[in-house]
Amino acid sequence: MDKKFLFIYGYMTVLTVVTVILGFTVLNSRNECEKKTADLKKEVLVLTELIKEKDDQLRKAVEEKEKLVAKLKKIEEKIKNANKLLKRKGIKVTIPQGGLFIPADSKSIHVYAEKLEYKMDKLLKIIQDIPVGVPLYGKITSRFGYRRDPFNGKRAFHSGLDMRASFKQPVFATANGVVVYAGWAGGYGKMVKIKHKYGFTTLYGHLYYIKVRSGQRVKAGQIIGYAGSTGRSTGVHLHYEIRRYGKLVNPLRMLYLNSKNRL
Numbered sequence: 001m002d003k004k005f006l007f008i009y010g011y012m013t014v015l016t017v018v019t020v021i022l023g024f025t026v027l028n029s030r031n032e033c034e035k036k037t038a039d040l041k042k043e044v045l046v047l048t049e050l051i052k053e054k055d056d057q058l059r060k061a062v063e064e065k066e067k068l069v070a071k072l073k074k075i076e077e078k079i080k081n082a083n084k085l086l087k088r089k090g091i092k093v094t095i096p097q098g099g100l101f102i103p104a105d106s107k108s109i110h111v112y113a114e115k116l117e118y119k120m121d122k123l124l125k126i127i128q129d130i131p132v133g134v135p136l137y138g139k140i141t142s143r144f145g146y147r148r149d150p151f152n153g154k155r156a157f158h159s160g161l162d163m164r165a166s167f168k169q170p171v172f173a174t175a176n177g178v179v180v181y182a183g184w185a186g187g188y189g190k191m192v193k194i195k196h197k198y199g200f201t202t203l204y205g206h207l208y209y210i211k212v213r214s215g216q217r218v219k220a221g222q223i224i225g226y227a228g229s230t231g232r233s234t235g236v237h238l239h240y241e242i243r244r245y246g247k248l249v250n251p252l253r254m255l256y257l258n259s260k261n262r263l
Helices: 003-088 106-129
Strands: 140-142 145-148 155-158 161-164 170-172 177-184 190-195 200-210 223-227 237-244 247-249
Touching: 003 106, 177 200, 190 223
Parallel strands: none
Antiparallel strands: 140 161, 145 155, 161 237, 170 223, 177 190, 190 200, 200 223, 200 237, 237 247
16 A cells, blocks of 8 residues: 555544544533533522522511610610609609610620610519509599598598498508508508508508408508408498608509609
């Protein structure tokens, strides 16, 4: 065979082999590129979802913080109003002054909220320690001050409130305190006297039955006896008195804790 022909044949064979190899290489490279592109697209989608999720979490966190701040403002306003009312009654309570302060970071906000909650609990405790509220649910039949005596018709001073009651109706202590007397007390009939903090003393007269004893600690809202008509009484009712440092106080001012009632 001609050498020239052998050379050409060999050259074509080598060229064909090289072309095939290059073709496979290019094809593999293309497939790898397409695979890498697909993987990158998947990663981009995952990252996009993560970013969206984080944005939602951030938005919710901001909304929760705004709600918490609004709640703290309401709580502090209530504390300030309660403090003003207590001051009108001569009870001093220390709360934050100088305007509202809401911390910036979440941890501080929660600490601040706990402090406000503590102060609110303290105010509620103080309110339970002073005789605010009704000792019995009934219509007021005779008010504090001068009136005509129901027995002799003469002008006389009435030292408390008379509240109409049904026989054996529960009578409640209007504040936390210690019973200093429980028994018969002349015109008061069966009577309970309770000493409270801040100089207050309450008296509950004309009871049918006494449920507490002298020296016993009682809580606000606790039943101390049942309404009757013992002593100097014209019918079933409760005689309710309040004193502060020995001085008579109109109980009507203490039935409700509002801006009009002050000592």
